[in-house]
Amino acid sequence: MDDEEIKDVVGEEKQRPIGHLDFITAIILFVMSVATIITSIGYWREQKIDFYASAGFLPIIIAGVLLVLSVILFFNSLKESSLKQRNIEIKDAFIRTIKSKNFHRAIIGLLICIIYVYFLLGKYLFWFATFVGLAALLIFNCREYKLKNIIKAIIIAALGDVLIIVIFQYVFNVPMP
Amino acid sequence: MFVSYLTQSLAVVFSPLGIGCLFLSVLVGLIFGMLPGLTATMGVALLTGLTYSFEGPYAILVLLGIYIGAISGGNQSAILLNIPGTPASASTALEGHPLALKGEGGLAIFVATSSSFYGTLISICCVVLFTPLLTSLALKFNSQEMFLLAVFGVVICGNLTSGGDPIKGWISGFFGLLIALVGRDTMDSFARFTFGQINLTSGISLLPVMIGLFGFPEVINAFNSAKHKPKPITKYKIKDGNNILKRNWFNILRSGILGMSMGAIPGVGEDTGGWVSYWAEKKKSKTPELWGKGCYDGICSSECGNNAAIGGAIIPVLSLAVPGSAPAAVLLAAFWMHGYRPGPLLMTETPEFLYYVVVFMIFASFVMLLLANIISKYTVKILQVDDRILMPIVFILCVIGAFVVNNRLFDIKMMIVFGVIGVGMAYIRIPSAPMLLGVILGNMADENLRRSLILHDGSWGSFFTRPISIIFIIFILVLILGQNKTFIRILNSIFKKKKSA
Numbered sequence: 001m002d003d004e005e006i007k008d009v010v011g012e013e014k015q016r017p018i019g020h021l022d023f024i025t026a027i028i029l030f031v032m033s034v035a036t037i038i039t040s041i042g043y044w045r046e047q048k049i050d051f052y053a054s055a056g057f058l059p060i061i062i063a064g065v066l067l068v069l070s071v072i073l074f075f076n077s078l079k080e081s082s083l084k085q086r087n088i089e090i091k092d093a094f095i096r097t098i099k100s101k102n103f104h105r106a107i108i109g110l111l112i113c114i115i116y117v118y119f120l121l122g123k124y125l126f127w128f129a130t131f132v133g134l135a136a137l138l139i140f141n142c143r144e145y146k147l148k149n150i151i152k153a154i155i156i157a158a159l160g161d162v163l164i165i166v167i168f169q170y171v172f173n174v175p176m177p
Numbered sequence: 178m179f180v181s182y183l184t185q186s187l188a189v190v191f192s193p194l195g196i197g198c199l200f201l202s203v204l205v206g207l208i209f210g211m212l213p214g215l216t217a218t219m220g221v222a223l224l225t226g227l228t229y230s231f232e233g234p235y236a237i238l239v240l241l242g243i244y245i246g247a248i249s250g251g252n253q254s255a256i257l258l259n260i261p262g263t264p265a266s267a268s269t270a271l272e273g274h275p276l277a278l279k280g281e282g283g284l285a286i287f288v289a290t291s292s293s294f295y296g297t298l299i300s301i302c303c304v305v306l307f308t309p310l311l312t313s314l315a316l317k318f319n320s321q322e323m324f325l326l327a328v329f330g331v332v333i334c335g336n337l338t339s340g341g342d343p344i345k346g347w348i349s350g351f352f353g354l355l356i357a358l359v360g361r362d363t364m365d366s367f368a369r370f371t372f373g374q375i376n377l378t379s380g381i382s383l384l385p386v387m388i389g390l391f392g393f394p395e396v397i398n399a400f401n402s403a404k405h406k407p408k409p410i411t412k413y414k415i416k417d418g419n420n421i422l423k424r425n426w427f428n429i430l431r432s433g434i435l436g437m438s439m440g441a442i443p444g445v446g447e448d449t450g451g452w453v454s455y456w457a458e459k460k461k462s463k464t465p466e467l468w469g470k471g472c473y474d475g476i477c478s479s480e481c482g483n484n485a486a487i488g489g490a491i492i493p494v495l496s497l498a499v500p501g502s503a504p505a506a507v508l509l510a511a512f513w514m515h516g517y518r519p520g521p522l523l524m525t526e527t528p529e530f531l532y533y534v535v536v537f538m539i540f541a542s543f544v545m546l547l548l549a550n551i552i553s554k555y556t557v558k559i560l561q562v563d564d565r566i567l568m569p570i571v572f573i574l575c576v577i578g579a580f581v582v583n584n585r586l587f588d589i590k591m592m593i594v595f596g597v598i599g600v601g602m603a604y605i606r607i608p609s610a611p612m613l614l615g616v617i618l619g620n621m622a623d624e625n626l627r628r629s630l631i632l633h634d635g636s637w638g639s640f641f642t643r644p645i646s647i648i649f650i651i652f653i654l655v656l657i658l659g660q661n662k663t664f665i666r667i668l669n670s671i672f673k674k675k676k677s678a
Contacts, residue, residue: 109400137569
């Protein structure tokens with residue numbers, strides 16, 4: 001998977017073959033549907049009421065539909081390629097993804113978001129946590145890490161932080177995390 | 178009497194306080210609608226407290242202004258950022274954002290706002306003319322029909338957004354239905370799929386799912402943009418917008434009626450109103466290849482449909498005191514708080530109330546049209562802002578939006594989880610919109626399916642003996658089988674045989 005492929009996250013390019021991804025999706029969906037059906041049958045047994053009145057009834061129906069759809073998706077994904085070929089494609093795509101610079105950037109950006117949400121929010125004051133999180137994201141997004149760009153990012157983070165707090169906390173009286 | 182009540186209503190609107198309330202409430206509503214996470218329900222709920230000391234008519238004016246502004250305002254963030262401000266605008270994002278990327282964001286907002294305006298007006302006409310008729314029709318929707326309506330919604334949404342592969346659309350929709358079932362069920366309070374997590378027992382809130390699915394992929398995408406490519410903004414002529422609207426007059430009329438009808442069904446609301454109208458227009462379109470790439474017809478139908486649902490949702494509130502949607506439920510509570518008791522006795526106890534609602538809605542929609550178009554001149558400039566600066570700020574807005582629903586940090590964490598799911602789904606080309614609709618309709622489907630089966634001792638027979646139910650079953654089957662080439666071939670051969678005979 002090269003850099004152009006990662007861009008496709010928002011659907012910029014429609015020509016990328018995704019048969020191997022459909023293949024994986026179908027397998028994951030199949031396993032998930034079976035697990036849902038088993039869990040839902042457990043709910044019915046636990047409740048000891050009529051099957052159609054139990055909390056597991058609709059989940060079983062939905063999981064059943066998903067199971068059928070996953071089987072269709074699985075066979076559709078094998079229309080253009082054999083099982084063996086799909087396995088090779090998945091291996092290649094995995095290696096290319098791991099090596100892709102854009103994938104690395106997406107992962108680092110995601111990690112910053114996760115650190116902000118899981119480790120800063122709720123543990124520090126909102127304005128401080130948000131300033132740190134926002135500044136980190138803006139600095140990360142600078143393509144050239146020059147002092148001028150970093151200072152600019154910090155100023156934008158501070159202004160954004162103040163604006164968000166003024167609008168939400170004071171104007172709309174919305175409680176902040 | 179009629180003239181007296183009408184004059185009374187107009188006196189409220191044209192008083193200095195009334196004008197101030199009207200403009201301010203619609204403006205606040207538009208801002209609520211634009212910001213992802215701040216919904217119409219929240220806007221009406223927050224302002225209900227603030228209007229406590231207001232005189233009744235002014236309070237109603239403020240609350241209706243917020244409601245209309247918020248449902249309409251959602252289209253601006255949907256078009257400009259591909260992040261629907263409210264769940265009702267999800268279908269608008271499909272057509273509006275590609276237009277914004279082409280530089281036609283301003284025109285798209287004009288068309289969307291005008292369609293919202295016409296949708297509201299059509300629904301107001303229906304409030305006046307058909308309240309008793311529509312109420313009795315909406316009440317014919319029993320549990321069977323409500324369940325089938327949910328399935329129908331998911332299936333059409335899956336068909337519409339799948340880009341030629343409905344299997345993926347349906348997977349997304351049914352997965353959404355499953356997500357909605359997480360937490361305590363509405364009938365026995367039995368905890369499902371909570372895995373011992375206390376936070377999951379109250380279920381997964383809609384807004385973190387919506388913000389995660391639609392907003393987060395945009396944020397992640399900004400990490401990859403090597404260079405800032407300012408999106409073009411071309412100036413538009415109002416004449417062009419009016420030509421589009423003129424061309425879509427029948428679409429607007431049909432979407433208005435469809436959206437209003439959906440709104441009138443208790444528990445369905447604006448989201449479904451927008452989707453059903455979008456589906457109806459897409460089915461009839463002579464240029465289906467343009468849909469999903471920026472089609473004005475889609476914006477007209479979606480926006481007209483979701484705003485028309487406002488009037489529809491108010492119909493059962495006025496006649497039965499049964500809300501048609503979540504914001505209408507909050508509105509009903511606010512009406513009670515201000516001493517009005519909507520319901521069968523409304524016309525005998527407070528006959529002026531109906532006139533207030535109708536007149537205030539008409540003026541609120543005019544003000545909405547004016548303000549939304551003025552605001553769009555500034556909001557459209559957001560397209561020129563570097564994504565690498567804009568998206569981190571949008572991320573913080575998403576965090577706040579996810580938090581304010583229940584004031585729980587857990588919801589923000591869920592937003593991140595669904596954000597990652599949204600990124601993955603976009604990558605494997607599974608549309609997010611059906612999943613969102615599934616989450617909206619899931620509990621309705623569960624509750625109504627089980628209720629109908631319990632009432633009929635587990636028999637499915639009642640689904641096949643009720644006319645509306647049968648119509649829905651036929652629609653669903655046609656939608657599903659219509660994707661099957663063998664079925665289409667068989668149908669074609671049958672029709673050919675008939676013709677030759």
